[in-house]
Amino acid sequence: xxxxxxxxxxxxxxxSSDPGERRPSTDTVALHRAALMGNxxxxxxxxxxxxxxxxxxxxxxxxxxxxxxxxEGHEIFVTKLLENIEIDDMETLNEKGCTALCFAxxxxxxxxxxxxxxxxxxxxNIKGENSVWPLYMAALxxxxxxxxxxxxxxxxxxxxxxxxxxxxxxxxxxELYDLAKRIxxxxxxLAVAKDINGxxxxxxxxxxxxxxxxxxxxxxxxxxxxxxxPCMKKTAIDDMNxxxxxxxxxxxxxxxxxxxxxxxxxxxxxxxxxVEATVVVESAHVEPTTHVESADIEADEDRVTDFxxxxxxxxxxxxxxxxxxxxxxxxxxxxxxxEKSHSIFHVAxxxxxxxxxxxxxxxxxxxxxxxxxxxxxxNNILHLAGKLAxxxxxxxxxxxxxxxxxxxxxxxxxxxxxxxxxRHKKNKKGQTPHELFVAEHKGIRAxxxxxxxxxAKSCMLVTILIATVVFTTAFTVPGGYNNSGVPxxxxxxxxxxxxxxxxxxxxxxLTSMLMFLSILTSRYSDEDFLKALPIWMVVGVSALFxxxxxxxxxxxxxxxxxxxxWVSATLLLTFFGSVPIMFVVxxxxxxxxxxxxxxxxxxxxxxxxxxxx
Numbered sequence: 342x343x344x345x346x347x348x349x350x351x352x353x354x355x356x357s358s359d360p361g362e363r364r365p366s367t368d369t370v371a372l373h374r375a376a377l378m379g380n381x382x383x384x385x386x387x388x389x390x391x392x393x394x395x396x397x398x399x400x401x402x403x404x405x406x407x408x409x410x411x412x413e414g415h416e417i418f419v420t421k422l423l424e425n426i427e428i429d430d431m432e433t434l435n436e437k438g439c440t441a442l443c444f445a446x447x448x449x450x451x452x453x454x455x456x457x458x459x460x461x462x463x464x465x466n467i468k469g470e471n472s473v474w475p476l477y478m479a480a481l482x483x484x485x486x487x488x489x490x491x492x493x494x495x496x497x498x499x500x501x502x503x504x505x506x507x508x509x510x511x512x513x514x515x516e517l518y519d520l521a522k523r524i525x526x527x528x529x530x531l532a533v534a535k536d537i538n539g540x541x542x543x544x545x546x547x548x549x550x551x552x553x554x555x556x557x558x559x560x561x562x563x564x565x566x567x568x569x570x571p572c573m574k575k576t577a578i579d580d581m582n583x584x585x586x587x588x589x590x591x592x593x594x595x596x597x598x599x600x601x602x603x604x605x606x607x608x609x610x611x612x613x614x615x616v617e618a619t620v621v622v623e624s625a626h627v628e629p630t631t632h633v634e635s636a637d638i639e640a641d642e643d644r645v646t647d648f649x650x651x652x653x654x655x656x657x658x659x660x661x662x663x664x665x666x667x668x669x670x671x672x673x674x675x676x677x678x679x680e681k682s683h684s685i686f687h688v689a690x691x692x693x694x695x696x697x698x699x700x701x702x703x704x705x706x707x708x709x710x711x712x713x714x715x716x717x718x719x720n721n722i723l724h725l726a727g728k729l730a731x732x733x734x735x736x737x738x739x740x741x742x743x744x745x746x747x748x749x750x751x752x753x754x755x756x757x758x759x760x761x762x763x764r765h766k767k768n769k770k771g772q773t774p775h776e777l778f779v780a781e782h783k784g785i786r787a788x789x790x791x792x793x794x795x796x797a798k799s800c801m802l803v804t805i806l807i808a809t810v811v812f813t814t815a816f817t818v819p820g821g822y823n824n825s826g827v828p829x830x831x832x833x834x835x836x837x838x839x840x841x842x843x844x845x846x847x848x849x850x851l852t853s854m855l856m857f858l859s860i861l862t863s864r865y866s867d868e869d870f871l872k873a874l875p876i877w878m879v880v881g882v883s884a885l886f887x888x889x890x891x892x893x894x895x896x897x898x899x900x901x902x903x904x905x906x907w908v909s910a911t912l913l914l915t916f917f918g919s920v921p922i923m924f925v926v927x928x929x930x931x932x933x934x935x936x937x938x939x940x941x942x943x944x945x946x947x948x949x950x951x952x953x954x
Contacts, residue, residue, distance in 0.1 A: 373399040376406045379415030388425065395422065396430045403435035404444075411453050412444040419453050423460050431461045438469015439478075446475040446491060449484035458494055465494040474500070477508050483515035492520060497527065506534040510545045516552060518586035522593050532597035543594050543648070546663070547655035552587035553662035591666060598648070649677040656688045661696035665951050668700075675707060682716040683725075690755055691725045693734040695945055701758070702948035712759050719768035726755035727778035729785075741788035743938040745870045748785070752778055753871065754946050778867075790865045793874055796931075800885055801857040807888050808850040814895070815843045838898040846891035849884045856881030875939040882932060 368387055372394060375384040384406065388395050396405055407426065410418040423431070434440060442464045445453045454475075457464055468474050476495045479487040497505060505524070509531050512521040521542070525532050535541055546552065648667060652674050655663040664685070667674055678684055686708075689697035701708045712722050729735075730748060738744045752774075756764060765773050772780070856877045863869050863877075 368394055369397060369399040372406055373409060376409035376415070376418065377413055379410065379413065379418045381418050381421050384418070385421070395426055396433065398435075400435075402437065405430075405433050405441070407431065407433070407441040408435060408439075408444050411441040411450065411457070412448045414445075414448060414450045414453065416450075416452055416456065420456055423456065428461050431457065431464060432467050434469045434472070438472030440464060440467055440475070443468065443472070443475045443478050446479040446484070446487055447482055449479070449482070449487050451484075451487045451490055454487060454490060462494070465491050466496050466499065474504070474508075477504070477511060480508060480512045480515055480517055480520065483517065485515075485517050485520065488512070488517055488520050492523065497524075502534060503537060506531050506536045506542070509542050510536045510538075510540065513542055513545045513590070514549070516549075516587075518552075518590045522586075522590050525590075525593060525597055529597040530601055532594045533601050540654075541651065543591070543598070543651040544654045546587065546591055546594065547651045547660055548658040549587070550655075550658050550660035550663070553660060588662075588666070591663065595648075595670060649674060649679075652677060652685065653679050653688060656685045656694065656697055657692060659692070659694040659697060661694070661700065661951075664697060664700065668952050675704070675711070678714065681718075682714065684711050684714050686711055687714060687716065687722050687725055690722055690751070691728065693730045693751065699946060699949060700952060702946075703950060703952045708758060709760075713763070718770075721759065721763050721766060721768075721774070723752070723755050723759050723763055723774040724768055724772075724777055726752045727774045727776075727781060729781040735785075738938065739934055740792060741785045742790075742792050742870065742874065743934060745782065745785050745789040746875060746938055747942070748778075748782055749867045749871045750942050750945070752867070786865065786870075789870060793860050793863075793865075793878070796878070797857040797860040797881070800881060801854060801861070804850045804853040804857065804885055804888065807846060807885075807892055808854065811843055811846045811850065811888075811892060811895070815840075815847070839895055842891045842895035842898060846888045846895060849888035849891060853881045853884035853888060856884065872939070875935050879932065879935050879939070882935075 368391060372384055372387050375381070375387070376399070394406075398404065399406055399409065407419065407422050407430075410422060431442075432440060442454060442457050445457065465475050473481075474495060476488060476491040479491055497508075500508070505528065509521055509524050512518075512524065525542070532542055536545075648671060652664065652667055655661075655667070674685075676684070679688065683691070686698060686701050688694075689701075701711070704711070715721055716725075730744075730751075735744050738747055756774075764775075767773055768777070859877050860874060860881070863874060865874075
């Protein structure tokens with residue numbers, strides 16, 4: 342039976358019994374399973390019967406057993422395979438042009454890569470025509486240890502300029518900053534070359550705010566966890582090291598870009614390895630930069646790019662730390678504008694990047710000058726504040742009402758910075774900033790109003806019910822009255838709880854009712870969303886909570902007159918005390934959202950004194 346199977350297996354490991362059907366043979370399926378599981382005994386049994394099976398494709402993608410075992414990380418299996426395979430077979434490419442080493446690099450199995458390169462030292466420099474190098478694959482997927490190992494085994498001199506800069510930007514995106522620094526150190530012109538997406542390394546670094554962000558340090562509980570748990574402490578140290586490495590890389594790229602500019606200005610030769618690279622060089626003013634092709638250095642006005650490109654990329658990403666460092670390097674960047682005649686602060690307002698916008702408070706009189714900029718559509722900076730925020734920024738704020746609140750806050754804050762005449766200036770569409778704000782925010786204003794009214798109606802129904810019950814029971818005293826109209830249980834110590842609870846419940850329910858009535862009758866103007874509506878909602882929900890607690894206290898005090906013993910009293914208080922707790926749990930998210938959105942805004946716009954520190 343086995344002999345019949347082998348007779349019908351072609352060189353690719355597929356059965357040829359039916360010419361119209363391409364299906365894997367039994368042996369290739371079994372070897373594939375063994376390679377996936379790392380079962381060498383099963384694989385050896387198959388290979389001993391058919392020695393060609395070791396170099397036969399066992400998947401539809403053209404992978405041999407070495408590919409599969411390498412990506413799965415089976416070190417013993419790979420070691421045994423390499424003892425029985427020729428060096429030429431290790432260079433086998435799948436249909437995508439990848440060797441088994443590329444598979445190991447993609448999975449981050451450094452030990453397997455070491456085993457392979459011990460037998461075939463040049464394997465790291467083999468790839469298919471339309472494939473990628475193993476080193477690039479490791480960097481792309483963020484395996485730092487693998488990338489560091491392969492970097493010393495790879496001959497980057499044989500790479501094309503585009504492959505090199507793609508490798509550099511991939512390392513930056515994967516936060517492998519030490520590797521990126523080494524790559525630039527070997528070839529400084531890569532600092533100003535463009536990758537396949539048309540981005541320079543500085544631009545890629547600029548749109549990675551997480552690489553620089555400190556998030557104002559860890560919170561209180563995180564600080565405790567860092568000091569107590571070793572794993573948390575190690576993570577915190579790693580994060581700090583990553584931020585330091587990102588800053589060092591940024592300075593290194595900037596210095597390399599300056600050196601390239603100086604070489605071009607004095608007519609220095611360009612390295613042959615960068616024949617295909619488009620070089621963009623920093624300039625202190627908006628002037629044409631240099632396009633390098635072969636050994637010729639020509640000015641190309643169609644490729645006007647400088648540090649300001651990275652500058653605006655950082656603004657779009659909200660990378661304020663990157664911006665501060667660029668500011669310190671070149672203060673002229675403050676006056677740069679993009680293709681739409683927007684300064685960085687115009688872009689910050691448009692993108693709602695508060696950390697970038699806060700830098701404006703540190704500029705003194707300069708901010709008044711920048712606030713006068715008008716874009717190509719006749720919009721000043723207040724018009725841009727009147728436009729609806731990007732959806733990703735709105736999504737960070739739960740609820741249309743609080744989104745509207747934040748939008749009004751932005752508009753009011755920017756309004757303070759512009760000249761009075763700019764508040765009524767019309768753009769090319771004939772709209773003043775406030776008219777543009779009203780038109781852009783019509784949708785979320787309606788949604789916010791609907792949410793407020795629905796919440797107020799639901800809560801008001803409960804307050805009315807509580808007020809009715811409390812008012813009725815106020816004249817039904819436990820134990821009744823004597824002939825003089827005095828409560829019979831007046832002298833009992835527990836009795837005082839009942840009238841006090843009734844009074845608190847009545848007062849709280851009426852307060853809550855008034856707040857929700859104010860919400861229902863509001864005009865829902867911009868100012869209402871900013872302060873009045875959130876305050877009414879907070880007071881109304883809080884008063885509703887106190888009225889529920891007071892009502893439960895009054896009810897329990899009545900029952901305690903008829904219950905004796907600590908056990909029954911404890912059970913009674915536990916059961917009825919759970920009702921207010923449930924209310925807090927259910928309404929906690931709403932109250933937290935309102936408080937954070939309303940009162941945290943007090944510290945949202947302020948100077949942090951970073952530009953001149």
